[in-house]
Amino acid sequence: xxxxxxxxxxxxxxxxxxxxxxxxxxxxxxxxxxxxxxxxxxxxxxxxxxxxxxxxxxxxxxxxxxxxxxxxxxxxxxxxxxxxxxxxxxxxxxxxxxxxxxxxxxxxxxxxxxxxxxxxxxxxx
Numbered sequence: 001x002x003x004x005x006x007x008x009x010x011x012x013x014x015x016x017x018x019x020x021x022x023x024x025x026x027x028x029x030x031x032x033x034x035x036x037x038x039x040x041x042x043x044x045x046x047x048x049x050x051x052x053x054x055x056x057x058x059x060x061x062x063x064x065x066x067x068x069x070x071x072x073x074x075x076x077x078x079x080x081x082x083x084x085x086x087x088x089x090x091x092x093x094x095x096x097x098x099x100x101x102x103x104x105x106x107x108x109x110x111x112x113x114x115x116x117x118x119x120x121x122x123x124x125x
Contacts, residue, residue, distance in 0.1 A: 004040030012106045014066030016090040018043075018059045024087035026055040033070035033083050039063050043070065059088075061096060062108045 026045060034057065037043045042063040047055040059070075068090055072082040082088065097103055 002034045002037035002039060002041060002043040004042070005038045008038035008065060008067070010039065010063060010065050010106075010108050013104050014064060014093055016066040016068075017061050017064045017093050017096050018066070018068070018070050018088050019091055019096070020057050020059060021087050021089055023085050024056040024083075025085065026057055027084075029053045029055070031057050032081070033057060033088060036069040036082055038067060038069060039065060057088075060108075061100075061102075061104060066090065066093070 026048075029045070031043075031045070034043045034045075042060050042065075043057050044060070045055055046058050047053075068082075070082050071088045071090060072084065072086055093104060
């Protein structure tokens with residue numbers, strides 16, 4: 001899961017979003033793209049149960065800021081140090097919303113509340 005730099009956060013709906021393509025192999029558990037992502041928990045690992053240690057990376061569209069740090073294709077074809085397989089594409093947010101039937105908000109949704117652990121259950125262990 002991307003750790004983020006603690007400085008970046010989503011403040012408005014981005015113009016473009018990162019998506020992973022079928023080319024994504026998850027770099028056998030050591031994906032470079034996650035390290036470049038400045039947003040905590042935006043990019044995460046999905047394991048391939050049938051072919052360990054392989055898997056893929058998914059991008060949370062509610063958290064992505066469209067910064068393009070995860071891609072290897074920068075503006076005007078400039079090379080960046082992102083995905084070595086070109087498995088991440090930047091697509092217009094409007095296109096993603098049309099395909100998924102969802103309108104993304106400016107701010108990401110609040111995380112769900114964490115359940116409280118009762119003192120009795122902790123003491124009884």
